[in-house]
Amino acid sequence: MDIINILQWYGFIGVVSFFVLYALYVIVMKYKHIVKDEGINPVLKYILYGVFVVGYLGDILFRIFYGTVIFWWHPPHDIDWSSGHKRILNSLTLTEQLQEIRRGETHIKEGSIRRKIADTICLKLLNPWDEGHC
Secondary structure: OOHHHHHHHHHHHHHHHHHHHHHHHHHHHHHHHHHHHOOOOHHHHHHHHHHHHHHHHHHHHHHHHHHHHHHOOOOOOOOOHHHOHHHHHHOOOHHHHHHHHHHOOOOOOOOOHHHHHHHHHHHHHHOOOOOOOO
């Protein structure tokens, strides 16, 4: 297999995983509000927890393998290990990366193409399903 084929597969897997991850995000956010407001069948609730876990792990993997390439910014090495497992896991997600980019806490400059990509993902794809998500 030559480098071109490897890059084509990398790109193909990235596009497919983005759409799968986005579909999982939409499902979880749609039912998150139903669970809070109305309650839900316990069996469906456990199925949704499974979807959430798969989506969360997918989010972390997508950030590591694709977010790093898109934004030329690696996952943090200065994780505060005493902050608890939830904070540690959240710091590894694509959402956290997008939030940090939008807050200006990275090397990515305002008005750059990477900042525009982060803004578009947050404002057009994530926030419509969960207001204020990023």
